[in-house]
Amino acid sequence: xRKTAIILAVLWAAALAVQxxxxxxxxxxxxxxxAEPVGLDIMQSSIxxxxxxxxxxxxxxxxxxxxxxxxxxLVEKWEKLNDLTWKFTLVKGATFHNGExxxxxxxxFSFERLMGxxxxxxxxxxxxxxxxxxxxxxxxxxxxxxxxxxxxxxxxAQYFFIVxxxxxQQVGDAEYNLKPVGCGPYRLERWVKGQEVVMTAYEKxxxxxxxxxxxxxxxxxxxxxxxxxLLTGEADVVSGIPMHQRPKILASGKAYLTDQxxxxxxxxLNTYEKPFNDVRVRQAVNYGVNRELINQALFQGKAILCRxxxxxxxxxxxxxxxxxxxxxxxxKKLLAEAGYPNGFEARLAYGTYMxxxxxxAEAIAADLGKIGIRVKLEPYERAVMWERYKNRQHQMFIYFxxxxxxxxxxxxxLFHSKSRDYxxxxxxxxxxxxxxxxxxDPAERAKVYHQIDRFLYEDAPWVYxxxxxxxxxxxxxxxxxxxxxxxxxxxxxxxxx
Amino acid sequence: xxxxxxxxxxxxVYVAVGISLISFFFIHLSGDPVxxxxxxxxxxxxxxxxxxxxxxxxxxxxxxxxFAGHALRGDLGVSLVHRVPALDLIFERLPASLELAGxxxxxxxxxxxxxxxxxxxxxxxxxxxxxxxxxxxxxSMPHFWLGIMLVLLFSVHLGWFPTSGRGSFAxxxxxALALGLSLLAMFARLTRSVMLEVxxxxxxxxxxxxxxxxxxxxxxxxLKNALIPLVTVAGMQFGFLIGGTVIIETVFAWPGVGRLVxxxxxxxxYPLVQAAVLVLAVLFVLINLLVxxxxxxxxxxxxxxxxx
Numbered sequence: 001x002r003k004t005a006i007i008l009a010v011l012w013a014a015a016l017a018v019q020x021x022x023x024x025x026x027x028x029x030x031x032x033x034x035a036e037p038v039g040l041d042i043m044q045s046s047i048x049x050x051x052x053x054x055x056x057x058x059x060x061x062x063x064x065x066x067x068x069x070x071x072x073x074l075v076e077k078w079e080k081l082n083d084l085t086w087k088f089t090l091v092k093g094a095t096f097h098n099g100e101x102x103x104x105x106x107x108x109f110s111f112e113r114l115m116g117x118x119x120x121x122x123x124x125x126x127x128x129x130x131x132x133x134x135x136x137x138x139x140x141x142x143x144x145x146x147x148x149x150x151x152x153x154x155x156x157a158q159y160f161f162i163v164x165x166x167x168x169q170q171v172g173d174a175e176y177n178l179k180p181v182g183c184g185p186y187r188l189e190r191w192v193k194g195q196e197v198v199m200t201a202y203e204k205x206x207x208x209x210x211x212x213x214x215x216x217x218x219x220x221x222x223x224x225x226x227x228x229x230l231l232t233g234e235a236d237v238v239s240g241i242p243m244h245q246r247p248k249i250l251a252s253g254k255a256y257l258t259d260q261x262x263x264x265x266x267x268x269l270n271t272y273e274k275p276f277n278d279v280r281v282r283q284a285v286n287y288g289v290n291r292e293l294i295n296q297a298l299f300q301g302k303a304i305l306c307r308x309x310x311x312x313x314x315x316x317x318x319x320x321x322x323x324x325x326x327x328x329x330x331x332k333k334l335l336a337e338a339g340y341p342n343g344f345e346a347r348l349a350y351g352t353y354m355x356x357x358x359x360x361a362e363a364i365a366a367d368l369g370k371i372g373i374r375v376k377l378e379p380y381e382r383a384v385m386w387e388r389y390k391n392r393q394h395q396m397f398i399y400f401x402x403x404x405x406x407x408x409x410x411x412x413x414l415f416h417s418k419s420r421d422y423x424x425x426x427x428x429x430x431x432x433x434x435x436x437x438x439x440x441d442p443a444e445r446a447k448v449y450h451q452i453d454r455f456l457y458e459d460a461p462w463v464y465x466x467x468x469x470x471x472x473x474x475x476x477x478x479x480x481x482x483x484x485x486x487x488x489x490x491x492x493x494x495x496x497x
Numbered sequence: 498x499x500x501x502x503x504x505x506x507x508x509x510v511y512v513a514v515g516i517s518l519i520s521f522f523f524i525h526l527s528g529d530p531v532x533x534x535x536x537x538x539x540x541x542x543x544x545x546x547x548x549x550x551x552x553x554x555x556x557x558x559x560x561x562x563x564f565a566g567h568a569l570r571g572d573l574g575v576s577l578v579h580r581v582p583a584l585d586l587i588f589e590r591l592p593a594s595l596e597l598a599g600x601x602x603x604x605x606x607x608x609x610x611x612x613x614x615x616x617x618x619x620x621x622x623x624x625x626x627x628x629x630x631x632x633x634x635x636x637s638m639p640h641f642w643l644g645i646m647l648v649l650l651f652s653v654h655l656g657w658f659p660t661s662g663r664g665s666f667a668x669x670x671x672x673a674l675a676l677g678l679s680l681l682a683m684f685a686r687l688t689r690s691v692m693l694e695v696x697x698x699x700x701x702x703x704x705x706x707x708x709x710x711x712x713x714x715x716x717x718x719x720l721k722n723a724l725i726p727l728v729t730v731a732g733m734q735f736g737f738l739i740g741g742t743v744i745i746e747t748v749f750a751w752p753g754v755g756r757l758v759x760x761x762x763x764x765x766x767y768p769l770v771q772a773a774v775l776v777l778a779v780l781f782v783l784i785n786l787l788v789x790x791x792x793x794x795x796x797x798x799x800x801x802x803x804x805x
Contacts, residue, residue: 035760036752038578038579038580039579039580039581044580045578047578117550120547120550124543125543173580174580174581177579177580177581178581192664193589193590193752194589194590194593194663194752195662195663195664195752196662218661218662218750219750220660220661220662220750221747221750221756222645222661222747222748222749222750224645224648224748225645225648225660225661225748225749225750228648228649228652228653228660228661229660229661231653232652232653232656232659232660234659234660353763381763382763383530383532383763383765386532387532390532
């Protein structure tokens with residue numbers, strides 16, 4: 001009798017503990033990413049999942065657009081004073097979440113904090129062509145660059161975050177990273193480390209009010225668990241959905257998919273050494289990889305084949321180019337002309353942390369085998385891959401860059417010899433990249449990038465692979481479209497009617 | 498006894514120094530954190546400036562002495578990625594690790610010990626065969642797969658438990674179950690084999706000959722002796738679980754120390770790795786000390802420090 005009573009009591013206690021998840025508050029939006037943020041001060045980290053959280057708490061001075069242009073944000077209007085200087089006017093009456101006013105002095109403080117040595121901000125390099133902020137009056141300021149800088153406004157829109165001077169000075173950088181006071185659409189309610197970041201809509205936000213009163217970010221590293229959270233209704237928006245999980249989510253009838261910025265994968269070649277110092281060999285490799293088949297087999301045809309080095313979705317990509325067709329016969333012919341009728345052996349390095357990378361590397365190796373290039377695969381852990389890359393130890397390597405809307409960011413970084421000349425250097429490309437950066441008229445500027453795209457297509461220092469769009473799953477109850485800049489700006493989400 | 502404990506605690510210092518030396522030099526061999534900290538397009542000057550600021554240009558020995566000097570004052574450095582004191586990060590995560598390891602251990606022992614005893618007492622019976630087969634099954638199932646299956650069944654289909662996270666008791670159930678099941682399997686098999694050995698001993702035969710009730714023979718005479726190897730293994734496992742449940746932490750988004758360390762290793766967050774290795778090693782030593790002290794309770798013949 002006593003035993004039965006104990007068992008019943010235990011079962012009752014268990015039943016109490018195990019209550020199914022309570023119905024979710026319709027005013028709350030739950031976003032699940034692959035990782036929780038490492039900090040909440042957006043100036044202190046360039047990790048994508050961390051910045052996505054930070055962008056909801058912080059605002060930049062302008063709003064970046066998909067075509068690499070900008071729209072008003074904290075700054076309501078701006079004018080170009082000359083080729084080096086812009087004058088900006090802030091919106092009236094905007095405040096930080098603690099009530100501090102957002103004025104030109106706060107803008108100046110923010111710039112100096114971002115660029116200063118004390119913070120060691122990883123975003124410094126993105127704004128280093130700007131010399132500083134000159135305060136004209138409370139709402140007006142100017143910013144100058146050291147040379148004409150075409151992507152300037154876009155870079156400010158993406159990376160120039162505004163923080164409250166008084167609060168930052170009062171609490172210090174370390175504390176600010178835990179309890180930031182931003183000026184974004186949401187203000188921080190609490191961060192329960194390891195669990196969730198909870199935010200509430202800021203009532204006095206200067207821009208359009210977000211549709212959801214409360215926003216929660218959680219980090220769940222395992223993709224199957226993230227998808228499970230979506231299917232049970234615990235999550236509304238889930239990031240990091242691999243291509244092969246798409247059908248499962250669509251079949252559930254509970255969610256739909258959206259995508260945003262993608263990962264532009266490429267196969268780099270060491271053009272300083274034999275055999276890839278010969279352009280015919282490099283072109284042969286481009287003809288020898290069956291990218292369309294890889295796309296169908298691994299990405300369900302959802303990847304976008306690249307033509308040249310500029311992503312087809314980025315401003316400046318030359319629309320006249322066609323992707324290298326798969327033509328193994330032509331590839332073999334080119335190899336024979338270059339003096340390799342029997343092919344050669346080559347090493348192919350890749351980082352094991354990239355998604356679906358093993359399959360891609362094997363498929364590429366198999367294709368190259370058919371034209372006589374016997375590939376030895378070299379998988380590396382992230383840090384080792386990077387170190388070998390910087391030490392010019394790779395022969396062929398698969399790497400990637402985000403296919404961001406603004407071409408200067410990655411083209412200058414990857415192809416200008418002042419930035420990295422590890423595996424390729426070309427004076428024409430250097431000159432054109434400088435011209436692209438300093439040509440302020442958009443139409444003229446597009447022409448310069450078309451030229452770069454075409455030149456590198458022919459010179460083939462890479463095998464141009466594909467852009468794999470980053471996929472989000474969104475609950476049917478929510479209207480949300482992924483943004484091209486790659487961050488989860490949730491003030492754009494609203495309940496679905 | 499007190500002297501023994503003090504001596505053992507003193508040993509912990511040696512372990513800490515040894516471990517810190519080994520981990521310090523190994524992690525510094527494995528790559529440069531500066532390149533990983535900066536965005537891929539950072540210029541050479543930016544890389545050099547940051548390296549200098551962080552003191553990575555000094556010789557390794559100098560860097561170690563600097564680390565050791567700070568460590569003696571209780572300062573294990575600031576995480577390069579999180580930008581807060583490494584020790585704070587670890588102590589924030591430690592309760593979650595202890596909670597999960599403790600729950601899994603409790604569950605495993607509560608089921609495994611009775612099961613193992615029953616299997617031993619009814620050796621060769623259907624129950625023995627069935628439970629040991631199930632235990633083998635439990636041992637062979639990968640954590641990862643088991644965790645996901647539990648989520649699919651109990652969260653997605655039945656809706657009984659949340660899929661992941663920490664904070665409520667319901668969120669603890671699935672990860673503790675996933676982790677506990679393989680422990681359970683191991684403990685059940687261990688209990689059974691130790692019990693079988695003990696049950697064949699003379700003192701058990703004597704107890705039975707004295708006419709003691711079977712329940713008393715098993716519960717008091719046999720089990721108490723069988724517990725010693727079980728406590729040893731359970732103690733070791735518990736120490737291991739605190740930092741070693743990365744897979745379960747990943748599947749269930751459990752904010753434990755294990756995942757923190759693995760992420761720190763991948764991002765070459767030296768101070769955090771260093772601090773975590775040190776804390777985990779010390780904890781492991783302390784748990785083992787606790788296990789050794791438990792022996793005294795279980796077996797009066799064992800004593801430490803002579804004559805106590």
